[in-house]
Amino acid sequence: MxxxxxxPPTASxxxxxxxxxxxxxxxxxxPAILLQLAHPLVAAGVMDHSVxxxxxxxxxxxxxxxxxxxxxxxFGTEEAVARTARxxxxxxxxxxxxxxxxxxxxxxxxxxxxxxxxLLRWVHATMLDTLPRTYELxxxxxxxxxxxxxxxxxxxxxxxxxxxxGFLPTSWAALQEYLQTRLASGEITVTPTARELxxxxxxxxxxxxxxxxxxxxxxxxxxxxxxxxRTAYNLPWDARHETALRLSAGMARRILPRLPxxxxxxxxxxxxxxxxxxxxxxxxx
Numbered sequence: 001m002x003x004x005x006x007x008p009p010t011a012s013x014x015x016x017x018x019x020x021x022x023x024x025x026x027x028x029x030x031p032a033i034l035l036q037l038a039h040p041l042v043a044a045g046v047m048d049h050s051v052x053x054x055x056x057x058x059x060x061x062x063x064x065x066x067x068x069x070x071x072x073x074x075f076g077t078e079e080a081v082a083r084t085a086r087x088x089x090x091x092x093x094x095x096x097x098x099x100x101x102x103x104x105x106x107x108x109x110x111x112x113x114x115x116x117x118x119l120l121r122w123v124h125a126t127m128l129d130t131l132p133r134t135y136e137l138x139x140x141x142x143x144x145x146x147x148x149x150x151x152x153x154x155x156x157x158x159x160x161x162x163x164x165x166g167f168l169p170t171s172w173a174a175l176q177e178y179l180q181t182r183l184a185s186g187e188i189t190v191t192p193t194a195r196e197l198x199x200x201x202x203x204x205x206x207x208x209x210x211x212x213x214x215x216x217x218x219x220x221x222x223x224x225x226x227x228x229x230r231t232a233y234n235l236p237w238d239a240r241h242e243t244a245l246r247l248s249a250g251m252a253r254r255i256l257p258r259l260p261x262x263x264x265x266x267x268x269x270x271x272x273x274x275x276x277x278x279x280x281x282x283x284x285x
Contacts, residue, residue: 014153015142015146015147015149015150015153016074016150016153016154017074017075017269017272019131019132019135019150020070020071020074020075020131020266020269021075021265021266021269021270022135022138022139022256022264022265023264023265023266024134024138024139024252024256024264025131025134025135025138026067026217027134027138027216027217027220027221027224028127028130028131028133028134028135028220028224029127029130030201030202030217030218030220030221030224031130031220031221031222031223031224031225032126032127032129032130032131033126033201034194034198034201034221034225034229034233035126035129035130035188035225035226035229036122036123036126037190037193037194037197037198038188038189038190038194038229038232039119039122039187039188040099040103040104040105040106040189040191040193040194041099041103041106041110041112041116041119042112042119042122042123043103043191043193043194043197044097044099044100044103044112044193045095045096045097045112045114045119046197047193047196047197048095048097049094049095049097052197052200052201053196053197053200069084069087069088071266071268071269072084072268073085073157074268074269075266075268075269075271075272076268081160082160085157085160085161088161089115089161089162091114092113092114092115092161093114093115095113095114096111096112096113096114096115097111097112098110098111098112099112103189103191103193104186104187104188104189104191105186105187105189115162117162117163117164117167120161120163121163121167121168121178122182122188124154124157124163124168125168125169125175125178125179125182127154128150128151128154128169128175129175129176129179130224132147132150133224134220134224137220137224137245137249138249138252138253138256139252139253139256140253144172147172148170148171148172148173150172151169151170151171151172151174151175152170152171154168155168155169155170183226183228183229188229189232190229190232190233194233195233195234198233198235201221202218202221216248219241219244219245219248220245222235222236222237222241223237223241223242223245
């Protein structure tokens with residue numbers, strides 16, 4: 001394995017790029033999305049405006065677009081990043097409305113908007129927390145400094161999405177404090193709408209196309225959720241599931257470092273690293 005040198009950080013040391021280069025981090029998207037939907041206003045926006053339920057045949061195309069956006073924001077040129085942010089903002093322009101029924105602590109008629117910085121912060125925080133945990137589970141440990149840098153680097157998206165300066169957590173401690181505060185506030189409440197969307201997500205045609213990997217993906221989706229949220233979604237989890245998750249993750253940690261990068265890094269990541277003459281370092285184990 002490649003041992004990372006102890007040297008001052010440079011542009012090539014981006015923790016966001018190192019993590020987002022790994023295809024296996026897709027396994028962290030499922031629990032992050034279910035966490036996002038646990039906010040009643042996010043769930044309402046998805047239910048009212050997404051093709052997820054209305055057009056299930058379009059889910060694979062939507063997933064491809066989402067991955068392409070993530071890769072452009074992570075590995076693209078400044079122009080590509082700005083262009084992608086404009087597309088995201090254009091989508092957000094159309095996502096606004098009101099709760100049709102009371103949901104959690106929010107009364108019927110509560111307005112929502114995809115441009116609301118508070119909702120953007122919640123969505124951002126779910127990814128910010130889940131993806132490093134996915135990396136540690138399937139690839140290897142991250143230091144406290146790397147987690148802090150990950151949060152700080154990821155917060156640079158804020159001005160492109162109209163998020164006020166300093167609104168996003170820029171350290172791991174700040175992120176955990178924010179998540180714990182939100183979860184304890186009662187604001188994060190799994191509603192019937194969220195459960196319906198979760199059932200559709202876990203039975204997605206996208207996962208069925210993956211064949212035997214469907215079970216693997218569902219295992220991580222449920223296992224990486226906070227226990228209280230998992231219970232609120234009525235998702236079964238016991239010692240057997242936990243053991244299966246840990247054993248499968250351990251197998252991935254042994255196999256992935258031995259594979260050529262073409263099998264576990266996104267093409268955009270390989271292209272950028274090749275152009276820059278760098279590699280993506282792995283922790284020594």
